[in-house]
Amino acid sequence: MRKTLFLIVCSFFLAGIQTAQADVSVSASVDRAQATLEDEIYLTVTVRGVLTGSSEPVLPPIPAFKAIQSGTSSSIQIINGNIETKKEFSYILIPKDEGTHTIGPISVLAGGREYKSRPITIQIGSAGPVPRQNLPSLGKREDVVPQAEEGGKEYWMTAEVSNADPYVNEQILYTFRFFTRVNVGGAQLTIPEFKDFWSEEVVPEKKYYKTIGDQRYVVSEKVIALYPLKSGSLEIPETSLRLEVPDDARGRFFNDSFFNFPTMKMKQKNLRAKPILVSVKPLPPGKPENFTNLVGQFGLSVNLSNPEIKMGDSTTLNVELSGQGNVKDGVLPLKAELPAFKTYDDRPAVDTVKSETGIQGKKSFKKALVPVQSGEFSIPPFSVSYFDPQKGTYESLTSPSLIVRVLPSEAERLNPVTARSSSDSAVKESPVIAEDIATIHTDALALESQQWGTGSKALVFAGLFFPPLLFLGTLAFQKYQTQKRENASVYRSRTAWYHFQKKVEKLSRSREKGDKVLEELTDSLRDYVGDRCGIYGRGLTVADMTGHLEERDAGRDLTAKFGQLMQQLESSRYGGEAQKKQAFEWINEAKNLVRAIERKIKR
Amino acid sequence: MKKFFLTVFGLLCFIPLGLHAEGPEELFEQANTAYYKNQLKNAEERYKQLIAGGISSGDLYYNLGNVYYRQGEFGEAIQNFEKALRLNPRDADVRANLKFVEQKRVDNLGETFASSFFRIFFFWYSYLTLKELILAFTLFSGLFWGLAWLNLLFHKSFFRWGAALFFVISLVIGSSTWFKYTVEGLQTWAVIVKPEVEVRSTYLESSGTLFKLHEGSKVRVIDYQKFGEKDAWALMRLPEGQKGWVRLEELGII
Numbered sequence: 039m040r041k042t043l044f045l046i047v048c049s050f051f052l053a054g055i056q057t058a059q060a061d062v063s064v065s066a067s068v069d070r071a072q073a074t075l076e077d078e079i080y081l082t083v084t085v086r087g088v089l090t091g092s093s094e095p096v097l098p099p100i101p102a103f104k105a106i107q108s109g110t111s112s113s114i115q116i117i118n119g120n121i122e123t124k125k126e127f128s129y130i131l132i133p134k135d136e137g138t139h140t141i142g143p144i145s146v147l148a149g150g151r152e153y154k155s156r157p158i159t160i161q162i163g164s165a166g167p168v169p170r171q172n173l174p175s176l177g178k179r180e181d182v183v184p185q186a187e188e189g190g191k192e193y194w195m196t197a198e199v200s201n202a203d204p205y206v207n208e209q210i211l212y213t214f215r216f217f218t219r220v221n222v223g224g225a226q227l228t229i230p231e232f233k234d235f236w237s238e239e240v241v242p243e244k245k246y247y248k249t250i251g252d253q254r255y256v257v258s259e260k261v262i263a264l265y266p267l268k269s270g271s272l273e274i275p276e277t278s279l280r281l282e283v284p285d286d287a288r289g290r291f292f293n294d295s296f297f298n299f300p301t302m303k304m305k306q307k308n309l310r311a312k313p314i315l316v317s318v319k320p321l322p323p324g325k326p327e328n329f330t331n332l333v334g335q336f337g338l339s340v341n342l343s344n345p346e347i348k349m350g351d352s353t354t355l356n357v358e359l360s361g362q363g364n365v366k367d368g369v370l371p372l373k374a375e376l377p378a379f380k381t382y383d384d385r386p387a388v389d390t391v392k393s394e395t396g397i398q399g400k401k402s403f404k405k406a407l408v409p410v411q412s413g414e415f416s417i418p419p420f421s422v423s424y425f426d427p428q429k430g431t432y433e434s435l436t437s438p439s440l441i442v443r444v445l446p447s448e449a450e451r452l453n454p455v456t457a458r459s460s461s462d463s464a465v466k467e468s469p470v471i472a473e474d475i476a477t478i479h480t481d482a483l484a485l486e487s488q489q490w491g492t493g494s495k496a497l498v499f500a501g502l503f504f505p506p507l508l509f510l511g512t513l514a515f516q517k518y519q520t521q522k523r524e525n526a527s528v529y530r531s532r533t534a535w536y537h538f539q540k541k542v543e544k545l546s547r548s549r550e551k552g553d554k555v556l557e558e559l560t561d562s563l564r565d566y567v568g569d570r571c572g573i574y575g576r577g578l579t580v581a582d583m584t585g586h587l588e589e590r591d592a593g594r595d596l597t598a599k600f601g602q603l604m605q606q607l608e609s610s611r612y613g614g615e616a617q618k619k620q621a622f623e624w625i626n627e628a629k630n631l632v633r634a635i636e637r638k639i640k641r
Numbered sequence: 642m643k644k645f646f647l648t649v650f651g652l653l654c655f656i657p658l659g660l661h662a663e664g665p666e667e668l669f670e671q672a673n674t675a676y677y678k679n680q681l682k683n684a685e686e687r688y689k690q691l692i693a694g695g696i697s698s699g700d701l702y703y704n705l706g707n708v709y710y711r712q713g714e715f716g717e718a719i720q721n722f723e724k725a726l727r728l729n730p731r732d733a734d735v736r737a738n739l740k741f742v743e744q745k746r747v748d749n750l751g752e753t754f755a756s757s758f759f760r761i762f763f764f765w766y767s768y769l770t771l772k773e774l775i776l777a778f779t780l781f782s783g784l785f786w787g788l789a790w791l792n793l794l795f796h797k798s799f800f801r802w803g804a805a806l807f808f809v810i811s812l813v814i815g816s817s818t819w820f821k822y823t824v825e826g827l828q829t830w831a832v833i834v835k836p837e838v839e840v841r842s843t844y845l846e847s848s849g850t851l852f853k854l855h856e857g858s859k860v861r862v863i864d865y866q867k868f869g870e871k872d873a874w875a876l877m878r879l880p881e882g883q884k885g886w887v888r889l890e891e892l893g894i895i
Contacts, residue, residue: 351849382847406847475741476734478707480673484700485665485691488728490772501779505786512793 062087062148064095066141066155068131074163078280078306079131081105083155085146086124092149095127098142102162103131132308133162193218197277197311199264205319206269207333207364208427209396211240214277214311216258217248223304224282227260230275230313235264236364240392263397265333265364269320279309321425326432328371332424334363338435342417346443352408353442359422360400365390370403371420371437378415378444379407409444416441527572534569535636538562542629546622555621556611559628563604566632570639580604592635599631665691676708684708699728703735710742716834716856718742720893723832723859727825727895731768747855753880759820766817771825774818782811829862831877831892840885844874851885862892 062085069080083095097105112125133139138161143154193216200211214229241261248257266272282304321333336359343354359368366388383405390399409415417440426433490498541562545555561576564583568575571586578586584601588594607624672687688705706721722739729735752760759766769777785807792800824830839850844866854860863884864876873889 349849352847408847408849475707475710475738478673478676478704479700479734481700482666482669484698484704485669485696487696487698488770488772489697498775498779501783505783505790509786509790509793512790516793 062092062146062151062153064144064146064153064155066095066144066158068141068158068160071159072161072163073133075133075136076307076309077133078308079103079133079160080108081129081131081141081158083127083129083144083146084124085127085148085153086122087148092125093147095144095146095155097129097144100131100139100141102135102137102139103133103141106130106132130306131160133160136162136164138162192220193222193283193307193309195277195279195309195311197274197314199274199314199316202315203317203319204266205333205425205427206267206321207265207331207367207425209334209363210264210266210316211394211396212237212262212264212274212314214260214262216279216309217250217255219253219255220284222281222283224280224306226280228278228280229260229262230277232262232264232274234267234272235274236267237265238263238392238397240397241394261394263392266316266318269318272316272318274314274316276313277311281307281309283307322430322432324432326423326434328421328434329423329425329432330369331367332359332364332422333427334361334365334424335426335428336361336363336365336368336422336424336433336435338422338437340437340440342440342442345441346445347409348445349409349412352406355405355407355417355440357403357405357437358400359403360398362396362398363424365397365399365401368401368422370405371422372405372417374418374420376407376415376417378411378413379409379442382406382408407442409442412444414441414443530569530572534566535632537569538566538632539629541565542625546625552621553611556607556624559624560604560607560611563600563607563628563632580608587635590639593638596631596635596638600635603628603631665694665696672704676704676711679711681708681712685712697728699725699732699735702728703732703738706738706742710738714834715742715745716832717893719746719857719859720832720834720895723830723895728770730770743857746857748858750858750860751880755820756824756880759817763813763817763820766821769817769821771818771821774814774821778811778814778818781807781814785811830895831860831862831875832895833858833860833887833891834893835891838887838891840877840887842885844868844876844886848886852883854887859895860892862894865889 065084065086067082067084070077073079085092085095106129108128108130110125110127112123115122115124131141138159141158141160143157145152145154147153195214195216197212197214200213201208204210212232214227216225239260240263241259244259244261246257246259248255264274285303285305339358339360341356343356344351345353347353355372357370357372359365368386370383370386383403386404387402388399389402390397419437419439421434421436423432423434425431542559545558545562548555564575564578566575567578567583567586570590573586575583580601583604584597587597587600592600607628610624668687668691672684672691675681675684675687685705685708688701688708692701692705702721702725706718706725709715709721710718719739719742722735722742725732725735726739766774785804788800788804788807791797792804833854833856836856838854840852840854841848842851860877860879862875863878865873866876866886867873867889874886875889875892876884876886877892878884
C-alpha cells in the first residue's frame with residue numbers, strides 16, 4: 039500500500055516538473071531607472087519554470103556600468119497541484135558614465151533553448167555638489183586638484199597629490215580625504231594601483247574634525263608617499279569609496295544623531311575621485327659620477343667607533359646618510375681600497391620616520407675594519423651626490439678624512455705558534471726517518487672492526503663489578519654473622535637479672551616444695567651466670583660459676599657468698615638438708631645475693 | 642597457505658643477500674688496487690665507504706692516511722694516522738708514517754705537561770689501546786678482589802700479600818686507563834686540515850685574528866658554536882693554553 043502511494047507521489051512530482059520545464063520565462067528588473075554616479079543600482083534577473091539544466095544568466099556588454107554579482111535565491115511553490123519554480127540572480131551595477139544607458143536582453147539557456155529578458159534603460163546623472171571648504175595645508179596648495187563645488191553636501195571625498203610636476207624619484211604625497219557629517223558604515227576604500235610609482239603608506243588612517251561653513255565634518259585621511267619611477271605624464275587612476283549612508287527617504291528629522299538607531303535604513307553609495315595626472319620631469323643632465331639616484335635633501339655623517347686600536351682588535355666605520363627623500367636607495371660611497379685593513383660590511387640598516395610631511399629617514403652603513411698591520415692609516419674622504427628638487431641642482435656631500443692608529447697587539451707578543459726552522463730543536467730531535475711513507479696494509483685482518491662488541495662490553499662490566507661485589511658480599515655476610523653472635527651474647531647478659539627475677543617469682547608463686555624448689559632455684563642461678571657470661575650455664579660447676587663471676591667483676595665477697603649458697607643448696611638438695619630453711623627463705627636469699635652481684639657488675 | 646607464507650618468508654630472507662653485491666672484502670681489494678694504480682680519489686672513496694659501513698679498523702685509517710698523504714693533504718693524513726694509532730698503537734708502520742708526515746708540519750706547538758708526564762713515567766700508556774688498558778685493569782683488579790676474597794675466607798698471608806701487589810698494579814693501570822679515557826673518550830682532538838687557518842678571538846668572520854695555524858697542527862677542541870650547517874665554529878686550545886676560534890670545516894676531528 040505504502041509503495042503504491044510513494045509511486046503515485048513521485049509520478050505527481052515528475053509530471054509537475056515536466057510541466058514547469060515546458061514553460062520558462064526570464065525577466066530583468068532594476069530598483070531604479072534614474073540614478074547618479076554615486077548610486078548603486080540593483081539588477082534582478084528572475085528565471086521561472088526552470089528546474090534543471092539551466093545556465094546562469096549571461097549579461098550583455100554594459101560598458102557604462104561595473105557589474106558585481108551579489109547572490110542567488112530559488113523557491114518552489116505548489117499551488118493547487120501546480121509547481122512553480124523560481125530562481126533569482128542579483129547584481130549590483132555601479133555607474134561609470136553619465137547619460138542614458140540601455141542594458142540589452144539578458145539570456146538564459148534552459149532545456150537546450152535560449153530565453154531572453156527585455157532590455158532595460160537607466161538614466162545616470164552627475165553627483166551632487168559639495169560645500170566650499172578650507173582643506174588642510176599640504177605641500178603646494180596650488181597643485182591640489184579641487185574636486186569640490188560650491189553648495190552643501192553631507193559627505194564627499196577628495197584625492198590629491200602634493201606636487202603634480204615632480205622630478206623622477208622625488209617624493210610626492212598622495213592624500214585621500216573623506217568628509218562626512220552623517221553617520222556612515224561599511225566603508226570600503228579602493229586605492230588605485232600606483233604602477234608607475236614606488237609607494238609607501240605614510241599615514242594609514244587619521245580622523246579629525248573640520249568645520250566648513252557652519253557645519254562640522256569628520257574627516258578621514260590617508261597619506262601615501264609616491265616616488266615616480268619614470269618621467270612623462272603618469273596617471274594615478276581613480277580612487278573609489280563604497281559605503282552605506284542613511285536613506286534620505288526616511289526624512290531629515292531622523293538623521294539627527296539623537297535618532298541614530300541601529301535599525302536606521304541605509305543605502306549603498308559609491309564615491310569616486312577622478313584620476314590624477316602627474317607630469318614627471320626627468321632629472322637634468324650633468325649627473326655626477328657618484329650619483330646613485332638619490333633625490334631629496336640629505337646629510338652625511340661619518341665616524342669611527344675607535345680611532346686607536348690594537349692589532350687583533352677591530353674598529354667600525356659608521357656612515358649615516360639621512361634626510362628627506364629616497365634614502366633607501368643610498369649606497370655606501372666608500373670605494374677606495376684600504377690595504378692596511380681587512381674589511382667586512384654589515385647589512386645596511388634603514389630607519390625611517392613617517393609623518394604628514396612625508397618620509398624622512400636615515401640609512402646606516404657599518405664597515406668593520408680589522409687591521410693587518412700596525413701603524414697609522416688614513417681613510418680617504420669620499421662623497422655622495424644627490425639631486426635637490428627644490429634647487430633643481432645636483433649637490434655633493436663629502437666626508438672628512440679619518441685616521442686610524444693601529445698599535446701592536448698583545449696577541450702578536452703572545453703568538454704561541456712558532457714556525458719550525460732548521461735551527462729548531464724540535465726538528466733536530468726528529469731527523470728525517472725515511473724517504474717515503476710505509477705502504478698500505480692489505481691483510482684481510484684490516485677489516486676486523488676493533489670496536490667493542492656488546493658481548494665484550496658485558497664481559498668487561500662483569501669482570502669489573504663481579505669480583506668486588508663478591509668480596510663485599512662475603513665481607514658483609516661475615517660482619518653480619520659476627521654481629522649477630524655478639525648481639526645475642528650482649529642481649530643475654532643484659533637480660534640475665536630480669537630473667538632470673540621472673541623465674542624466681544614464678545617459683546615463689548608455685549606450690550612446689552622441697553627438692554623440686556631447690557632444683558629449680560639452682561638451675562635459675564646457673565642460667566643467670568650462663569646468661570651473664572654468654573655461655574651455657576646448666577653444665578657449670580660451682581667453681582666455674584664463681585670463676586666467671588669474678589671475671590665479670592662481681593667482687594670476691596659476693597662471689598664467695600654465691601659459692602656458699604650454691605654449695606648449701608646442692609647439699610640440701612642431695613644431702614637432705616632441705617628442712618634447715620623454708621623454700622621462700624632460700625628464694626629470698628638467692629634473690630638478694632644476685633641483686634647485689636648485679637649491682638656490683640653494673641658499677 | 643602455510644607453504645605460501647614460508648615461501649614468501651624464505652624469499653624475503655634472501656633479498657638482503659642480493660642487495661650486498663659488493664662485500665667489504667671486494668671493496669677493500671678494489672681500494673688497495675686503486676691505491677697501487679695511483680687512482681687515489683677512487684681509493685679514498687672506497688676506504689671511506691668501508692669506514693662508513695661500520696668497520697672501525699686501525700688498518701683502514703692507516704691506509705686512508707696514506708691515500709691523503711699521496712694526494713698532498715697532510716692534515717687529513719695526520720688525522721687518519723692519529724686515528725690508526727689509537728687503534729693500533731704498536732703498529733710500527735703507523736708510528737713511522739705519522740712521524741714522517743709530522744715532519745711536514747709548520748707549527749711547533751709543544752706538549753702538555755700531563756702528556757709528557759705520562760709519556761715518561763707511564764711508558765706503556767702509549768703502547769696500549771684504551772681497550773687493552775681496560776681489559777688489563779679488569780684482569781688485575783679481578784685478581785686483587787679475588788685474593789682479597791680468599792684472604793677473607795682463609796686468613797692466609799699469601800693471599801693478603803698477593804692482594805696488596807695486585808692492588809698496586811691495578812692502581813697504576815687504572816690511572817693510565819682513566820687518563821687515556823679522558824684524552825680519547827672525553828676530550829675532542831682535531832688536526833688543522835687547511836694550509837693556513839686564522840685563529841680568531843670570537844666566532845665571527847669580522848673578529849680579530851689572534852694567530853695563524855698551519856696544516857697538520859694538533860689542537861684540542863673545547864667548545865662549538867653552530868649557526869646553521871655552513872657556519873660552524875670550534876673553540877680550540879693549544880697545549881700551552883692559548884685559545885681561539887676556527888671554522889669547524891678547517892679541522893679534522895680525530
